[in-house]
Amino acid sequence: MTSPDSRTATDSPDPHAPLREIEFVETDALLRDDVRRLGAMVGQMLAEQQSPAFLEQVESVRRMAIARREDGEPVDALAARLADVPLEDADALVRAFAAYFGATNLAERVHRIRRRRDHQRGGDAPQPGGLEAVLRELRDAGVSFDELAAFLPRLSVEPVFTAHPTEIVRRALLDKERTIVERLVADIDRERTPPERRSDEARIRLALTSTWQTAEAPSQKPTVQDEVEHVGFYLAHVLYRTLPVFYEAFADAIEAVYGQRLAVPKVLRFGTWVGGDMDGNPNVNAETMRAALDAQRALALAQYRADLRALGGVLTQSLGRIGVDDALVARIDAYAAQWPEVVAAIAPRRADMPYRVLLGLMDAKLAATGKPQAHGYEGIDGFIADLELIDASLVHHRGKHAGRFALQRVLRRARGFGFHLAALDLRQDSAVHDEALATLLADPGWTSMSATAQVERLHGVIDGTAPAAADAQAGSVAASTLAVFREARELRRTHGNDAIGLYIISMARSAADALAVLALARIAGCVEEGGVPLDVAPLFETVADLEAAPAVMRALFDDPVYRSHLRARGDRQTVMLGYSDSAKDGGLLASRWALQRTQVELAALAQASGVRIVFFHGRGGSVSRGGGKTSRAVMAAPRGSVDGSLRMTEQGEVIHRKYGIRALALRNLEQATAAVMQASLRPRPADPREARWREITAELAGVARAHYRALVYDEPRFDDYFRAATPIDVIERLHIGSRPSRRRNAGIRGLRAIPWVFAWAQNRSGLTAWYGVGHALRHGVETHGRDAMAEMARDWPFFGTLLDDLEMTLAKSDLAIFERYSRLADGHAALFPGIADEFARTRDTLLAIRDEDALLTRDPRLRLSIRLRNPYVDPISLLQVELLRRWRAGGRQEDDTLRALLATVNGIAAGIQNTG
Numbered sequence: 001m002t003s004p005d006s007r008t009a010t011d012s013p014d015p016h017a018p019l020r021e022i023e024f025v026e027t028d029a030l031l032r033d034d035v036r037r038l039g040a041m042v043g044q045m046l047a048e049q050q051s052p053a054f055l056e057q058v059e060s061v062r063r064m065a066i067a068r069r070e071d072g073e074p075v076d077a078l079a080a081r082l083a084d085v086p087l088e089d090a091d092a093l094v095r096a097f098a099a100y101f102g103a104t105n106l107a108e109r110v111h112r113i114r115r116r117r118d119h120q121r122g123g124d125a126p127q128p129g130g131l132e133a134v135l136r137e138l139r140d141a142g143v144s145f146d147e148l149a150a151f152l153p154r155l156s157v158e159p160v161f162t163a164h165p166t167e168i169v170r171r172a173l174l175d176k177e178r179t180i181v182e183r184l185v186a187d188i189d190r191e192r193t194p195p196e197r198r199s200d201e202a203r204i205r206l207a208l209t210s211t212w213q214t215a216e217a218p219s220q221k222p223t224v225q226d227e228v229e230h231v232g233f234y235l236a237h238v239l240y241r242t243l244p245v246f247y248e249a250f251a252d253a254i255e256a257v258y259g260q261r262l263a264v265p266k267v268l269r270f271g272t273w274v275g276g277d278m279d280g281n282p283n284v285n286a287e288t289m290r291a292a293l294d295a296q297r298a299l300a301l302a303q304y305r306a307d308l309r310a311l312g313g314v315l316t317q318s319l320g321r322i323g324v325d326d327a328l329v330a331r332i333d334a335y336a337a338q339w340p341e342v343v344a345a346i347a348p349r350r351a352d353m354p355y356r357v358l359l360g361l362m363d364a365k366l367a368a369t370g371k372p373q374a375h376g377y378e379g380i381d382g383f384i385a386d387l388e389l390i391d392a393s394l395v396h397h398r399g400k401h402a403g404r405f406a407l408q409r410v411l412r413r414a415r416g417f418g419f420h421l422a423a424l425d426l427r428q429d430s431a432v433h434d435e436a437l438a439t440l441l442a443d444p445g446w447t448s449m450s451a452t453a454q455v456e457r458l459h460g461v462i463d464g465t466a467p468a469a470a471d472a473q474a475g476s477v478a479a480s481t482l483a484v485f486r487e488a489r490e491l492r493r494t495h496g497n498d499a500i501g502l503y504i505i506s507m508a509r510s511a512a513d514a515l516a517v518l519a520l521a522r523i524a525g526c527v528e529e530g531g532v533p534l535d536v537a538p539l540f541e542t543v544a545d546l547e548a549a550p551a552v553m554r555a556l557f558d559d560p561v562y563r564s565h566l567r568a569r570g571d572r573q574t575v576m577l578g579y580s581d582s583a584k585d586g587g588l589l590a591s592r593w594a595l596q597r598t599q600v601e602l603a604a605l606a607q608a609s610g611v612r613i614v615f616f617h618g619r620g621g622s623v624s625r626g627g628g629k630t631s632r633a634v635m636a637a638p639r640g641s642v643d644g645s646l647r648m649t650e651q652g653e654v655i656h657r658k659y660g661i662r663a664l665a666l667r668n669l670e671q672a673t674a675a676v677m678q679a680s681l682r683p684r685p686a687d688p689r690e691a692r693w694r695e696i697t698a699e700l701a702g703v704a705r706a707h708y709r710a711l712v713y714d715e716p717r718f719d720d721y722f723r724a725a726t727p728i729d730v731i732e733r734l735h736i737g738s739r740p741s742r743r744r745n746a747g748i749r750g751l752r753a754i755p756w757v758f759a760w761a762q763n764r765s766g767l768t769a770w771y772g773v774g775h776a777l778r779h780g781v782e783t784h785g786r787d788a789m790a791e792m793a794r795d796w797p798f799f800g801t802l803l804d805d806l807e808m809t810l811a812k813s814d815l816a817i818f819e820r821y822s823r824l825a826d827g828h829a830a831l832f833p834g835i836a837d838e839f840a841r842t843r844d845t846l847l848a849i850r851d852e853d854a855l856l857t858r859d860p861r862l863r864l865s866i867r868l869r870n871p872y873v874d875p876i877s878l879l880q881v882e883l884l885r886r887w888r889a890g891g892r893q894e895d896d897t898l899r900a901l902l903a904t905v906n907g908i909a910a911g912i913q914n915t916g
Contacts (some may be wrong), residue, residue, distance in 0.1 A: 328355075
């Protein structure tokens with residue numbers, strides 16, 4: 001074998017050359033080139049950092065994996081080859097394969113940017129799904145400029161970032177990844193000179209090598225503050241830069257389609273749960289709430305100060321050459337009296353530059369903001385007012401093209417992010433509220449009281465006629481609960497009203513659960529102008545809770561005390577829908593149907609009650625937890641349920657994939673916004689067939705749920721089988737999330753949905769997404785006919801999207817590899833055959849409904865993406881099986897084996913994506 005040191009990146013072996021019958025379409029030729037280049041550089045790095053012999057070992061295993069995939073050879077030979085790998089080599093081998101498909105991931109992301117650029121240069125064909133393309137469709141559907149202008153103030157898109165215990169990429173590695181992306185983007189059209197390309201490749205090799213030498217995850221479990229810092233990276237370093245570009249693109253698209261310019265109002269908002277999600281996490285409390293918002297404010301202020309310094313280099317207009325508004329001069333004089341040392345520090349040669357002087361004084365005010373001293377900004381409004389003062393002066397004095405563009409970008413950021421970047425949602429389990437109330441009301445029987453009786457008692461607490469203790473023993477649930485509400489009131493005062501988002505009630509099951517929040521807030525003194533200044537959002541999670549949601553919300557809308565609160569909040573009610581627990585409870589089809597039906601019923605109820613309802617979608621990355629393309633999900637939502645608003649959680653690898661690169665963040669935000677506009681302004685017309693489709697789907701959901709629960713909850717051997725046939729015992733030891741992996745209950749019932757889904761993704765089965773669905777689809781074909789099922793898949797976006805998501809999961813699953821995991825369990829012989837039969841039934845029936853011969857026939861790019869990764873993911877999976885066997889045989893005490901296992905978990909997650 002030729003020494004890697006003697007090769008260049010261009011003459012190294014193509015890391016994907018042996019993959020036969022793969023054809024890149026002509027527009028993807030540069031993607032193939034990027035994959036080859038990065039793969040060659042990874043190979044060089046491995047030979048240098050490990051040895052040429054190690055690289056040959058990697059290549060040997062990869063060739064076996066390819067042969068297994070391309071020639072249909074059994075998995076046993078590859079598994080036997082990996083069973084002989086010494087422990088000291090296993091970790092490096094896993095990381096090597098992860099490095100290869102990590103390079104593929106980056107190449108694909110950059111190619112998405114390339115495709116967007118190609119569309120933008122293509123003349124009259126805007127990229128499908130983007131703002132301009134959808135605006136054209138709306139115009140052609142009869143939406144006038146005036147109708148659009150009237151609608152935009154109601155338009156709201158709000159991604160909410162949450163901590164996610166399946167993936168957290170270290171900040172140091174994010175920076176190295178950004179370097180690689182920047183170098184690929186620099187040569188995105190192959191216009192770099194040879195010296196420039198050599199420089200780019202040197203920097204990429206440096207990033208690859210440094211990444212190899214850096215541990216993927218910290219050795220210690222992250223704190224809440226670590227999670228705050230992680231989310232802050234995307235908010236402050238990606239979205240902060242992207243936001244003004246989004247508004248510029250939106251305004252340009254409107255002008256291109258309608259021929260008129262329109263000032264786009266605030267459309268984008270951002271939220272976060274990190275530091276405020278107390279549900280099952282004892283590490284989150286009043287202190288983390290303040291720490292999270294303090295950290296976000298520090299990031300925001302640092303970004304604004306950097307912007308002001310940059311503006312100072314642009315707005316250098318001198319008195320004598322140009323005039324300025326008297327109001328601006330008066331503002332300088334007022335601030336100069338507060339900050340004489342700042343004025344004194346300005347060089348005399350710059351004293352005739354009024355904009356620059358004011359910017360310097362504004363920087364001083366930003367530096368003092370939030371500190372216990374005078375003259376800092378009390379809130380974002382003062383900062384915005386100063387920026388608007390400069391903007392008005394520029395308009396009045398021929399400054400339209402002399403720095404106003406840069407100033408407008410800062411204004412957009414200030415209006416969009418405030419001093420808090422993202423609103424902090426608060427979330428707590430309703431059972432915790434009940435425990436606190438039992439103490440504060442001195443009523444041990446509170447939790448056993450009927451909901452009706454609780455409501456009556458809570459009315460008295462809220463209106464002040466029923467006694468309640470305002471203090472509790474330090475360290476008690478009641479004391480910590482009251483502290484949260486008091487901190488919320490104080491944070492609204494110190495960080496702005498918009499700094500606190502929703503108060504979300506997990507496991508909400510009655511009207512009393514929502515009234516409990518108002519009562520606790522009253523007891524704690526979280527009151528402004530006579531009312532509780534919090535938007536209360538019940539979270540309906542299980543299938544049963546979703547079915548009960550209309551009755552709960554009807555009771556709330558009819559409750560005079562709650563309705564008074566709602567009226568003070570603008571008669572706007574947010575309801576959160578739980579995708580994760582409902583799917584864990586009843587399987588994918590039952591969950592999706594319950595979510596769909598609940599939205600239909602709640603939208604009708606809200607309209608009849610004179611309330612505007614906003615649905616908050618608690619989606620995760622995997623299909624089992626609501627994952628999939630946001631734009632498709634919006635278009636598949638029930639008519640009238642979107643109504644101008646989209647609020648959704650973004651978690652783990654989804655945050656990284658959607659918001660890790662500015663251009664991709666922009667594209668994702670555009671697609672989501674465009675879909676909301678389309679679904680709101682011109683929803684699909686009512687289809688008379690839909691009533692029948694709903695009857696069929698309700699029937700199928702019942703069949704699927706029964707089959708799913710018969711295995712997961714009723715089969716007595718399944719709990720032990722799950723713990724042996726998945727790496728759940730390793731996942732529970734991961735140092736990637738501050739929240740415990742389970743709730744109070746033992747077994748599968750107490751396990752959170754995230755590690756539940758993650759475990760089944762790791763063993764390559766994807767069972768949580770398809771088990772039970774095959775039974776239901778086969779029942780549908782046999783009972784209603786294939787043509788009826790095909791019609792639903794073709795003409796009903798809800799059902800078509802469900803099948804799309806199902807198909808993706810099936811394509812990423814590998815039952816042959818899953819069988820290797822299953823053999824680790826005592827229940828293998830009894831349970832695996834039935835599980836394998838359901839997989840085959842799901843796949844075959846789906847293909848029959850769609851009249852296709854293979855999965856992902858209609859999505860060749862995704863099919864190619866999966867095929868490129870499989871030769872690298874498969875060996876990691878088989879190594880994980882072998883390491884699990886060794887680790888468990890050793891009593892789970894071998895730290896070196898556990899470290900190698902943790903590397904396999906991270907590698908498989910990055911390779912298959914959509915994992916948690």
